[in-house]
Amino acid sequence: MRSGQDYLESLRDGRTVWLDGELVKDVTEHPAFRNTARSMAHLYDLARDPELRDVLTVRPEGQDRPVLRAYHVPRTHAELIERRRAFKTWSEASFGFLGRSPDYMAAGIAGFVSAPDVFAGEAFDGRPNLAAYHRRMAEGHLYPAFTITNPQIDRTRAAGEQVQDDLYVRVVKERDGGIVVRGAKMIGTGAVFGDEVVVGTIEPLPRQDVQYALSFSVPLDTPGLKFVSRTSYEGRARSVFDNPLSARFDENDALLVCDDVFVPWERVLTYRDVDTTFGMWWLTPAYNNFVHQAATRFWTKLEFLTGLAVLITRSNNTYDLPPVRMQLGRLMGWLNIAKSMVLAAEAAYERVPGEGGAVHINREIASAHRAMAGDLYPKVLAEIKLLAGGGLIQLPASGHDLRHPELGPLVAKYVRSSGTPAEQRVKLLKLAWDALGSEFAARHEQYERFYHGAPHVYLPGIVRDGDPDLLAAFTQSCLDGYDLDGPDDLPGGAGAPHGSH
Incomplete structure (x- = not known):
């Protein structure tokens, strides 16, 4: 398994992170990020702990190396419980204050591969790339971050109706080896600490906005990829004694900007398809x-x-x-x-x-x-x-x-x-x-x-996601059990419909 030190070394890749007008050269040493980076590293060390290894990792059938349990696709109630125990163990390490720890998006990726056919669009089939993506992230024990929300420029207009056409991430050029994208996404919680970042759109898009209908995952040191950090509460902390939570568990939030970022085809998951780009979040687990x-x-x-x-x-x-x-x-x-x-x-x-x-x-x-x-x-x-x-x-x-x-x-x-x-x-x-x-x-x-x-x-x-018709039918069964001319001394009504809660 990857160690905490391995993880910290991976962050020293030249990623572009801006904070308060400063280009951060190394998030593992900068006072605004270093303690939280080490808190994230501690999670990887827990996965190597002999007493917790079986809680936090699992060896998939047919493989000789363990993966983080969050990447594993559960197939039984017992495996759901085992995954939750892994979630609980990591969340206890930060007392619940690291919301976007590496297991969050890892569980999302496990959801993607549980229903891969959702990624098969009319013009672009993302299933092979999805399988490779899951394998790459799981076997490397990598930390997937994500940014999937469009900036709050004008929520009354669709993406293609904004005053500028690159306010949201969109395709600006196709090449033989991939695509070039431009635009921005908010809010990248924990993104500056990730190995790769998934860029997509969780909101539904109208048919005419196909140039905005895409999702992909790229390393954080990809040229043209920039992160603009909010104020760092860790950076403002006086000490762990004075600020025991913010000094260690400030996962940060950042604006992601794509300045003509080249994305190889093999890293594209959905492309120019509003149905698959939306469905990957809602039609999979x-x-x-x-x-x-x-x-x-x-x-x-x-x-x-x-x-x-x-x-x-x-x-x-x-x-x-x-x-x-x-x-x-x-x-x-x-x-x-x-x-x-x-x-x-x-x-x-x-x-x-x-x-x-x-x-x-x-x-x-x-x-x-x-x-x-x-x-x-x-x-x-x-x-x-x-x-x-x-x-x-x-x-x-x-x-x-x-x-x-x-x-x-x-x-x-x-x-x-x-x-x-x-x-x-x-x-x-x-x-x-x-x-x-x-x-x-x-x-x-x-x-x-x-x-x-x-x-x-x-x-x-x-x-x-519920069944309002079933609820209404249950209440209707009460109404159907009596009328003006019927008896009024019966102990009960017609009973609940089959399958009622």
Whole structure:
């Protein structure tokens, strides 16, 4: 298996990353990226750990080398559970704060190859390239990043109706060996840490926008490929003590710009086909696989935040107060809702049509999880902020104040609670602020609310993925069980229709 050091060495490839007007020469050493890069590297080292190797990797039938379990196509309920355990192990390593760790898109790729015929368009057959892509990424234990959202220029117009024709990634030229693309994509979460980046379009495109209907994967050092990073919270962190989460788990988000990037044909997955370009995300298990990883990570994140609430209330000596127990009970209830949805989605798994025998988590529950998580996360933060109170913001500017000859005694005297000395309390509340109130925390709240789409996208999706007709028929069965002239003393109605929930 690839080691963490192998991974770090792969990032030193001359990729073009811009931050605050500076061209970053080496993301493994730059103060805005180096700690998070090492957090990603740690995930690869966990996969080599003899105690975790069987959890995080699997040896596919007919192969003599293991691959990360996220790349493996599950074919049974048991294999879905095994994949979730791998997701859980990696998410626990970052306490749920690395949303786009390498297993996220790896699971998506496993979804692609579960239904390869979706990639067979009328004029371009991407199936051979897809098979080679999956093999290359899985056998190399590579980190696939992706950017699949068009910039928010004018959402009232189609891609081809924008004021400029290269605002979104499109084909500008064909060559014998491949294509040349130009334009941009947002939001490349974790993209600067990847080995390759998948560029595509998850939104539906009208027929006339075929020049924008494509998807491909290229290495991050491809000439003409540029990443414009947002502010780095890691770069602004004073220390791990003062910013324990943002200093280590700022996966970053970047704008991807293609400046006449040449893409070889063998790296093209869909081409000039609005159906395959859209269908690769929604007609394969890819998106459900995304949700499987994300829902497991969300469950893990709520475990961390609920544990944080417990520690805060114990430090404040309010843990045993009945109103506080009510709030903690509410948090633990929400946590178990998130956990239960993962387990239920696995238990109610669905089979992928075709001969491959692949399975994925229940589509309807996966769709509902998108809405639940985005709605729940701000409520979790609000509850913990209420439990923390003013102590969350009345903190010394730096942990170094605790060791200062003049300030140290003042902090030790006034920033403490009964049974919790100053250093322990400051350490806890610094962690809480980084999770709840810092700029890093604000980004995570926005991320949890929108990384699977906006409400106007995912709420109608629940109707699409569910069976509203069956629900209506169930209620109609009640209406059909009586009328003005019928008896009114019957104990029940006509009963539920066959197959009702």
